[in-house]
Amino acid sequence: MTQHTGRIALITGASRGIGKACALGLAKAGAQVIACGRSKAALEELDDEIFAATGQHATLIPFDITDGDAMDRLSSVLFERFGRVDILVHAAAISGTLSPVTHHEPKDFEKIVSxxxxxxxxxxxxxEPLLRQSAAGRAIFLTTGATVTTGRAFWGPYGATKAAMETLVRAWADEIEITPIRAAMVSPGAMRTRMRAAAYPGEEPESVPHPNEIVPLILTLADADRVPPLETIHFPDWRAQNADIVA
Incomplete structure (x- = not known):
């Protein structure tokens, strides 16, 4: 397993699903985890698991990721406390209600965009200012498959916002190419998460991978000694090629 001893890792959407699995995996690999999520109780449960596994506590930041002012305050607080961020894993997302594009209520559409x-x-x-303070900043963004981002019935707002996010991240990655920061994007595919269960209520959960299985890929992409590819990595393909190291 790739080690990240002493590295500072911030994870959004850390209260459950893929974000939680990444937070726990990075903590086990030696990183100091900063876990962000809306549910304080869920973050405390995560911290209990991290402490049980590592003997160290995470830094818990319960807040709504759509609160831009809180995000700016968080940046200042983290700079004062840690001076940098080495690893960013952005897992927070919502799919919204699956329905025809024209059937969404404006407030629901705006929530997905937000x-x-x-x-x-x-x-x-x-x-970015915190990642610039790292000797090898790594920013990893969870996205979705091309069948959704290029337009799939009933997934319109989710697919559109993920496609726009990918464009935004690629532009940013091009802009910071001269820095030690490198970005990566991962499409998890079908995975045992609450979002997946809501979209496919009749699916047997055990038929799709557990979020823990994606952790080795995230640890690899966060490695300071490797340059991750900017093209989106599709976890099912990566998993098939690296079956020996998947948890």
């Missing part, structure tokens, strides 16, 4: 796109921009804006 969480999946606008919050990503605010996160980049707030965390």
């Amino acid at each position: 969480v999946n796109l606008s919050a990503t921009w605010r996160l980049l804006r707030a965390m």
